[in-house]
Amino acid sequence: MSERKAAIVTGASRGIGRATAVRLAKMGMDIVFTYNSGSEAAEETKALCEAEGARVLAVQADVSKSENCDELVAKTLEFCGRIDVLVNNAGITRDGLIIRMTDEQFDQVIDTNLNGAFYMMRAVSKQMMKQRCGRIINISSVVGVMGNAGQVNYAASKAGIIGMTKSLARELASRKVTVNAIAPGMIATDMTAVMSDKAKEAMKAAIPVGEMGKPEDIAAAVAFLASEDAGYITGQVICVDGGMAI
Numbered sequence: 001m002s003e004r005k006a007a008i009v010t011g012a013s014r015g016i017g018r019a020t021a022v023r024l025a026k027m028g029m030d031i032v033f034t035y036n037s038g039s040e041a042a043e044e045t046k047a048l049c050e051a052e053g054a055r056v057l058a059v060q061a062d063v064s065k066s067e068n069c070d071e072l073v074a075k076t077l078e079f080c081g082r083i084d085v086l087v088n089n090a091g092i093t094r095d096g097l098i099i100r101m102t103d104e105q106f107d108q109v110i111d112t113n114l115n116g117a118f119y120m121m122r123a124v125s126k127q128m129m130k131q132r133c134g135r136i137i138n139i140s141s142v143v144g145v146m147g148n149a150g151q152v153n154y155a156a157s158k159a160g161i162i163g164m165t166k167s168l169a170r171e172l173a174s175r176k177v178t179v180n181a182i183a184p185g186m187i188a189t190d191m192t193a194v195m196s197d198k199a200k201e202a203m204k205a206a207i208p209v210g211e212m213g214k215p216e217d218i219a220a221a222v223a224f225l226a227s228e229d230a231g232y233i234t235g236q237v238i239c240v241d242g243g244m245a246i
């Protein structure tokens with residue numbers, strides 16, 4: 001096995017995924033990351049990680065397709081020979097009140113956010129069990145903990161991620177593989193940029209620290225869970241939300 005650790009980060013062409021990939025590169029890991037449609041943005045992420053000294057492989061993959069996830073893991077093993085960290089970050093929203101929410105809006109969010117995390121966890125588990133070490137870090141949401149009007153699809157996917165995290169943590173604990181979730185609050189990325197000013201102000205009012213978080217705030221929590229210091233933590237949900245879920 002190579003001396004350098006290897007991390008997979010899904011959906012790292014921008015936002016929280018990019019900040020996470022760069023942070024793990026800074027920790028000395030090689031990075032395999034995915035993007036779905038943003039090939040130019042992916043090039044920027046790649047350059048930022050390489051500037052931290054990492055070997056980097058950027059892979060176009062739709063995590064809602066199980067074959068894409070299996071191929072991604074095979075490519076990672078070819079490139080790095082090992083998988084130390086998986087960060088399931090890729091996610092989408094298709095918001096709407098339930099009376100107007102279409103089957104398609106519901107299914108798209110579940111397919112990407114929940115099924116995608118499942119396909120990736122299944123694909124890396126065998127390798128991590130064989131290695132007898134590994135860290136799986138799932139990006140959930142404060143919405144999965146508290147719910148949010150207009151987001152039954154998203155809340156279902158993010159609460160589902162918490163259930164999968166706790167279940168897999170129990171399955172893999174004896175193999176020294178930890179599985180945890182991070183529940184971000186309101187983080188300034190493209191995902192939240194589309195909200196109206198009125199909605200943003202209402203959200204801000206619900207944040208005890210009084211301001212939105214940055215992608216780097218989430219990346220720092222991922223870095224901790226991926227570090228040696230977090231080896232005895234598994235099956236947990238860490239809210240990084242300025243106090244929203246208190």
Ligand code: NAP
Pocket residue numbers: 010011012013014015016017034035036037038039061062063064088089090091092112139140141142183184185186187188189190191192
């Ligand atoms: P973002 O800026 O919208 O970025 C989403 C990323 O996911 C992009 O890299 C995108 O790739 C990728 N992606 C989307 N669909 C994909 C698919 N089917 N297959 C592979 N990749 C896909 O989002 P973000 O705000 O950074 O959010 C990252 C994660 O944090 C998500 O899971 C989100 O639910 C969660 N989260 C965010 C907030 C927040 O306030 N921002 C709060 C709680 C939780 P392309 O651009 O290449 O298509």
